[in-house]
Amino acid sequence: MSSPSSAPLLEVEDLTVAFPSPAGPTDVVHEISFTLDPGRSLGIVGESGSGKSMTSLAIMGLLPPTARRTGRVRLAGREISSLPERQMRRIRGDRIAMIFQDPLSSLNPYYTVGLQIEEAYRAHRPNVTRRKARQVVVEAMERVQITDAARRVDHYPHQFSGGMRQRVMIAMALSTEPDLIIADEPTTALDVTVQAQILRLLRSVQQDTGAGLVLITHDLAVVSEMADDVVVMRSGQCVEYAGCEQLFSDPRHPYTCALIDAVPQLEDDVGELRAVGDAGPSRGGER
Amino acid sequence: MTTSEVILQARNLVKEFVLRDQGGLFGHKRILRAVDDVDLTLYAGETLALVGESGSGKSTTARLIARLLDVTSGSVQFQGEEVTGLSRAELYRFRSNVQVVFQDPYSSLNPRHTVERIVTAPLVYQGRTVPGGARTFTRSLMERVGLNPDHSARFPSQFSGGQAQRIGIARALAVGPKVVVCDEAVSALDVSVQAQVINLLRKLQQEEGLTYLFIAHDLAVVRQIAHRVAVMNQGRVVETGERDAVFREPADEYTRTLLAAVPRIRPEWQAARRARAHDRRGG
Numbered sequence: 296m297s298s299p300s301s302a303p304l305l306e307v308e309d310l311t312v313a314f315p316s317p318a319g320p321t322d323v324v325h326e327i328s329f330t331l332d333p334g335r336s337l338g339i340v341g342e343s344g345s346g347k348s349m350t351s352l353a354i355m356g357l358l359p360p361t362a363r364r365t366g367r368v369r370l371a372g373r374e375i376s377s378l379p380e381r382q383m384r385r386i387r388g389d390r391i392a393m394i395f396q397d398p399l400s401s402l403n404p405y406y407t408v409g410l411q412i413e414e415a416y417r418a419h420r421p422n423v424t425r426r427k428a429r430q431v432v433v434e435a436m437e438r439v440q441i442t443d444a445a446r447r448v449d450h451y452p453h454q455f456s457g458g459m460r461q462r463v464m465i466a467m468a469l470s471t472e473p474d475l476i477i478a479d480e481p482t483t484a485l486d487v488t489v490q491a492q493i494l495r496l497l498r499s500v501q502q503d504t505g506a507g508l509v510l511i512t513h514d515l516a517v518v519s520e521m522a523d524d525v526v527v528m529r530s531g532q533c534v535e536y537a538g539c540e541q542l543f544s545d546p547r548h549p550y551t552c553a554l555i556d557a558v559p560q561l562e563d564d565v566g567e568l569r570a571v572g573d574a575g576p577s578r579g580g581e582r
Numbered sequence: 583m584t585t586s587e588v589i590l591q592a593r594n595l596v597k598e599f600v601l602r603d604q605g606g607l608f609g610h611k612r613i614l615r616a617v618d619d620v621d622l623t624l625y626a627g628e629t630l631a632l633v634g635e636s637g638s639g640k641s642t643t644a645r646l647i648a649r650l651l652d653v654t655s656g657s658v659q660f661q662g663e664e665v666t667g668l669s670r671a672e673l674y675r676f677r678s679n680v681q682v683v684f685q686d687p688y689s690s691l692n693p694r695h696t697v698e699r700i701v702t703a704p705l706v707y708q709g710r711t712v713p714g715g716a717r718t719f720t721r722s723l724m725e726r727v728g729l730n731p732d733h734s735a736r737f738p739s740q741f742s743g744g745q746a747q748r749i750g751i752a753r754a755l756a757v758g759p760k761v762v763v764c765d766e767a768v769s770a771l772d773v774s775v776q777a778q779v780i781n782l783l784r785k786l787q788q789e790e791g792l793t794y795l796f797i798a799h800d801l802a803v804v805r806q807i808a809h810r811v812a813v814m815n816q817g818r819v820v821e822t823g824e825r826d827a828v829f830r831e832p833a834d835e836y837t838r839t840l841l842a843a844v845p846r847i848r849p850e851w852q853a854a855r856r857a858r859a860h861d862r863r864g865g
Contacts, residue, residue: 342772343743457636486635487799491843513772516802516845543847544854555855557777559802561829561844562852 302372304507305331305354305475310366310376312346312353312531320363324349325531327366329524333474336501336508338522338539340515340554346531347511351477354509355391356383371474389419392468392506396480398460402452408463409448412436416470435466438503439496458489462496469500476501479511494521515558519543527551589793590624590647590680590761595656597642616642618817620656622795624761629787629794631808631825633801635840639817641765644797648682648763649673660761674708681754685766687746691738691753697724698734701753708757723752728782744775748782755786763795768803780806801844805829813837 312324324346331337341347352358354368356376368376375386387393395401402411412432417423423431429448436444439462452460461481468476478497482490498521501508510521518525518539525542527535527550535548546552597617602610617639624630634640645651647658649665658665665676681704684690691700698720702712712719721731727748729741738746747767754762764783768776784807786792798804804811805825812822813834821834832838 342774487801487845488635488839488843490845494845514845515773516847519847519851520845540851543851545858546855552855552859554774555847557773558847559773559777559780559800559806560852561802561805561841561846562849 302369303330304333304335304371305509306367306369306372307350307354308367308369310350310353310368311364312349312358313363313365315361315363323362323531324353327526327528327533329526329533329536331475331507331509331524333507334501334505335523336498336510336521338518338525339509339511339528340513340518340525341528342513342554344530345528347513347528348479349531350528351393351479351509351511355387355393355477356380357387385419388415388473389471390473391475391477392471392473394461394464394468394476394478394481396483398457398464398484399452401464402460404452407449407451408455409433409436409450412448412463412467412470415467419471431470432466435470436463438469438500439463439466441466456489457485458493461485461489461493465493465496465500469504472504473506475507475509477509477511480513481510482517483512483514490517497521515543515555516560527554587626588623589626589661590622590795591657591659592620592622592643592647593657593659595620595622595643595646595658596654597639597646597651598654615817617646620814620817620819622647622812622819622822624793624795626760626793627787627791628809629796629807631796631798631804631811632814633798633804633811633840634814635799637816638814640797640799640814643814644682644763644765644795647795648680649676650682677704678708678710678757679759680761680763681757681759682763682765683747683750683754683767686770687743687750688738691746691749693738696735696737697729697749697752700738700749701756704753704757710757719756723756726755726786727752728778742775743771744778747771747775747779751779751782751786759792761793761795763797765797766799767796769798769800776803783807801829801841813840 308328310324310327311322313320313322327350329337339347339350353364358364364376367374370390375383409432412435413428416431417428432448433444436448441447441459441462455463482493485493510518512518522539525537525539526533529550535542535546535551542551543555546555595617596619599614599616601612601614620643632640632643642651646653653666660676660679668676698716701720701723702716705712720734724731724734729745729748738749741749768779771779787794796807808825810823811825811828812819815836821828821832821837828837832841
């Protein structure tokens, strides 16, 4: 990195995303600020419509054309929110990698997974020979524990299970050794045992490479296991931003409390679930 | 609450699907046994959760029991009467006893029909009169599931996900069923809304003595609602038992794997949070 080492890996300051509406511009993300250091992970949690995915798209400069973004995004001290698209494209997929929810819709069914990882890699390393690129691809697949990677590179996406496809996406994201990984609901479509494997994998590659991780999810339990810091979003606003332990053991905002209360837990004795925004249960409410 | 009266019983359920490999009509045929010799017993007034991962056969089993699919072999008895061979007319009677709530409320509700038309449809199909007239009937159903009865002329798209799922529940209740099969009925909902719908299902069970077959992949949700749990893996039931027994001392290796994989908020954080919340309320 050419930037001063004192700067955080990612700084988001007053990030606002507005869409035009008949009643004037409407903020779907309103003045969100947070920072992330290398090797750390930040969870952004919220329910549907909270603006968590828009926040990640805004960081990557992937907003729909009608959206208007204000505020600052700095990557290792360098302002990237004002960069022209051509330069941004060089950063995306190279310094910043993305992993999305549905690996099947992110992969082209007509090309082998090896070719797709290679393509993503060579887009950012145009001078690398195909032979060398192929080697990088196999290594990337081995790193995400795809067994028999040398043979599997020539398989098509449909020949992989959901969990394996997500491994392919992670391999693709890691091939350029990014500084920052943004994962938007990476395990939401997966079975719980596969989810556990993928989360473990994400954590271990993050530890190995020292990359920062922004994890966007609706699942508070997942965030509690993965994140160092947490941003809780509701209706485009950050309602609470705190360290993970602090947030889950001593939440300050009533919405955070309500949200955590609503999460069904395996260990809990079974009482009435506290529903967010409910009038309040008449019985069995105290726990 | 739970009684020892058996309301529904499935024995040796088998469902096979014929798959064709690439090559279309002349491709190689393969048989997929999605449900493999499954036994399930539902007791009146209880919630039996059927859990498993995708491809475990849990939804197919639910559909066989609700007779939305025909069995390859095996038997399903409702209150002692065999239902696998029921004729169309006899099915009406079965369907007024066993109803289904589906996962995605929007895709299982006709977007062009009003709530009133949706929830009275099961009665209309069965050629029954709507007791008290459609409007009054719909209003009282909507009240039972916690919806504003003044919204009976609205369309599904005008409701939120949680409200739309309440419409799905209202429709299931319209015919006065004894058994409701909930096929991932709360899986698509946000946690806060999910909690509301789970509470509603529990309230309805307490008040009306409904029996639930609750299909779910989320074990934490199952813990909140089930009396008994059956775990499915690769088409077979690998473990059945009282909820707490299954959660505390799972007998089967697969159940243990499944439980270990569930993400959790650390119990000590939860304890600290509750202690603080309690202090605040107390002080």
